[in-house]
Amino acid sequence: MELPMAGLGTVGEALSRQGVSRRSLLKYGSYLATLMALPAGSGRAIAQALADARRQSVIWLSFQECTGCIESLTRSYSPSVEEMIFNLISLDYQETLQAAAGHAAEAAREAAMEANRGDYVVVVDGSVSTLDNGIYSTAAGRTNLDVLRETARDAKAVIAIGTCASFGGLPAAQPNPTGAVPVTEIITDKPIINVPGCPPMPEVMAGTIAYLVTFGTIPDLDHLNRPKPFFGDTIHDRCYRRPFYEQGKFAKSFDDEGAREGWCLYEVGCKGPTTYNSCATMKWNGGTSFPIQSGHGCLGCSEPNFWDAGSFYSALPTRVGVDDRVLPAALAGGAVLGAGAALAARARKKAALQQQAGAVTGVSATREGSEA
Amino acid sequence: MSMTLLEFARGPALNLSLAIFVLGVVFRLVWLAFLPRAVDRSVARGRAGTVLRSAIGGFVSHMWPAKEYRARTMFSTVTGYVFHFGLAIIILFYAQHILVIEDLTGLKWGGLPTGIITIVSVITLAALLAMLVRRLTNPVLKTISTFTDYWSWFVTTLPVATGLLAMSHMFARYETLLAVHILSVCLLLVSFPFGKLMHAFLVFATRFQTTYFYSRRGSHI
Numbered sequence: 001m002e003l004p005m006a007g008l009g010t011v012g013e014a015l016s017r018q019g020v021s022r023r024s025l026l027k028y029g030s031y032l033a034t035l036m037a038l039p040a041g042s043g044r045a046i047a048q049a050l051a052d053a054r055r056q057s058v059i060w061l062s063f064q065e066c067t068g069c070i071e072s073l074t075r076s077y078s079p080s081v082e083e084m085i086f087n088l089i090s091l092d093y094q095e096t097l098q099a100a101a102g103h104a105a106e107a108a109r110e111a112a113m114e115a116n117r118g119d120y121v122v123v124v125d126g127s128v129s130t131l132d133n134g135i136y137s138t139a140a141g142r143t144n145l146d147v148l149r150e151t152a153r154d155a156k157a158v159i160a161i162g163t164c165a166s167f168g169g170l171p172a173a174q175p176n177p178t179g180a181v182p183v184t185e186i187i188t189d190k191p192i193i194n195v196p197g198c199p200p201m202p203e204v205m206a207g208t209i210a211y212l213v214t215f216g217t218i219p220d221l222d223h224l225n226r227p228k229p230f231f232g233d234t235i236h237d238r239c240y241r242r243p244f245y246e247q248g249k250f251a252k253s254f255d256d257e258g259a260r261e262g263w264c265l266y267e268v269g270c271k272g273p274t275t276y277n278s279c280a281t282m283k284w285n286g287g288t289s290f291p292i293q294s295g296h297g298c299l300g301c302s303e304p305n306f307w308d309a310g311s312f313y314s315a316l317p318t319r320v321g322v323d324d325r326v327l328p329a330a331l332a333g334g335a336v337l338g339a340g341a342a343l344a345a346r347a348r349k350k351a352a353l354q355q356q357a358g359a360v361t362g363v364s365a366t367r368e369g370s371e372a
Numbered sequence: 373m374s375m376t377l378l379e380f381a382r383g384p385a386l387n388l389s390l391a392i393f394v395l396g397v398v399f400r401l402v403w404l405a406f407l408p409r410a411v412d413r414s415v416a417r418g419r420a421g422t423v424l425r426s427a428i429g430g431f432v433s434h435m436w437p438a439k440e441y442r443a444r445t446m447f448s449t450v451t452g453y454v455f456h457f458g459l460a461i462i463i464l465f466y467a468q469h470i471l472v473i474e475d476l477t478g479l480k481w482g483g484l485p486t487g488i489i490t491i492v493s494v495i496t497l498a499a500l501l502a503m504l505v506r507r508l509t510n511p512v513l514k515t516i517s518t519f520t521d522y523w524s525w526f527v528t529t530l531p532v533a534t535g536l537l538a539m540s541h542m543f544a545r546y547e548t549l550l551a552v553h554i555l556s557v558c559l560l561l562v563s564f565p566f567g568k569l570m571h572a573f574l575v576f577a578t579r580f581q582t583t584y585f586y587s588r589r590g591s592h593i
Contacts, residue, residue: 234546248467248485267471274378274547309379316550317468318475319390321383330395337395338402349408 012051065126072199131179166194270297396565417590430583458496
């Protein structure tokens with residue numbers, strides 16, 4: 001069966017076929033350049049590079065995930081912008097979006113791998129089950145672990161979309177019954193870009209993929225492999241409620257005066273100070289709002305272990321993993337040890353006094369004896 | 373994913389060091405309270421009530437140096453008060469610390485703005501540094517200082533310095549700074565019961581004991 005080969009034609013051709021004007025492409029180039037804080041003028045360069053670029057073959061693998069990431073990308077508020085990403089790439093395999101099913105779908109993946117060996121990009125959403133050789137998550141009769149290893153072998157780069165693919169996510173939460181791990185623990189010989197978030201921001205996903213297509217390289221990454229343009233600042237640093245934090249004005253509950261006044265949500269568990277993402281600046285739904293603006297603290301969904309790092313509603317400096325029996329036991333233990341040590345000292349004193357008394361008696365007895 | 377530094381600090385490190393702190397402090401207090409004491413066989417001068425009043429008076433009067441010593445000890449007395457009050461303000465009135473106290477005891481009260489806490493922290497840190505400089509430059513003090521003196525200073529100063537850094541969000545990521553700050557507090561907690569820092573509890577016992585001892589003999593110090 002003849003399958004359509006991936007990567008045919010340039011992005012510009014694909015866009016003009018769909019009636020997207022050069023002007024729109026320039027606007028999108030500028031938009032991407034602005035998002036990633038690239039120098040002025042690179043918008044035009046991006047647009048030109050995009051127009052001339054061959055469409056990037058992308059194989060999108062969905063593992064232990066909830067489809068929230070692809071929902072976030074495809075149902076974004078301004079589809080004319082984010083959907084452009086689908087014009088930049090040739091999405092050769094995506095279980096949710098592709099028309100093909102069964103053997104035809106798998107054949108499309110294999111054909112894309114063959115046609116673009118060493119040049120295709122693998123996008124992964126969802127964590128990888130590794131326990132018992134990964135049998136807890138399979139598609140087309142093969143484990144995710146197996147498919148990932150095979151597909152990534154000849155890839156140019158891997159983009160881990162969402163917190164599950166980046167850090168393990170909810171499937172890796174204790175007790176992690178499937179042995180879920182992030183992509184980085186399976187693939188170690190390829191450039192990996194983590195785009196965490198539950199889900200990630202559509203602009204961040206689109207921007208990262210566009211950067212890869214435009215420049216042919218991966219953007220600057222932080223120590224967790226996240227693109228610095230989007231994950232360089234904490235939510236807290238960019239939060240519009242930050243002045244209240246500095247003034248010591250905190251909401252103590254979700255329905256008190258402070259909450260109504262829009263004060264800082266730190267005390268009700270906001271993880272903004274330790275969470276790196278763009279929510280506070282780009283905001284969601286086309287720049288409408290983000291969780292803190294809607295009155296709820298940040299969960300820290302783009303950070304490793306956010307699901308196991310204590311309650312979403314316990315403040316950052318407080319203890320996690322507390323066993324309520326430990327401190328009373330320490331108190332009782334201290335009291336018993338202290339009393340024991342004091343009693344031992346009393347016993348030693350008593351013994352010493354008795355010994356002294358005995359010695360005195362002995363001395364006087366000897367004296368009496370000699371006098372007699 | 374493996375545990376992050378902040379998770380380690382907030383979790384096992386803080387929980388364990390709090391347990392060691394509680395166990396150590398209770399152990400020492402109970403031990404001292406029940407140690408055998410020498411019976412004072414002297415005849416008390418004055419009635420018991422008068423002796424007690426005089427002892428408390430002595431306790432209070434020793435909170436400020438006597439006229440004869442004032443010139444020599446004024447610097448360390450004032451600096452000492454500055455950093456002790458500073459520490460109290462930081463620990464009791466920084467909003468984030470109140471959260472920790474509430475988590476531990478269920479008690480809470482209003483905090484001070486971050487700006488005020490920052491100023492107090494800087495003054496406290498300066499006072500602590502001044503105390504170290506005095507210890508290192510005063511020949512007598514330097515001679516009688518031992519490792520525990522420097523260690524007590526170190527574990528007290530470290531949380532102030534790391535706390536200031538965590539507030540400033542400078543030099544490293546906030547989660548790292550917060551973790552380092554919490555770990556420095558853990559170090560303070562585990563050191564506390566087993567060295568000179570126990571004076572926070574024992575100062576009341578020792579000073580009262582001394583003033584009571586002399587008051588009983590009719591010497592009002």
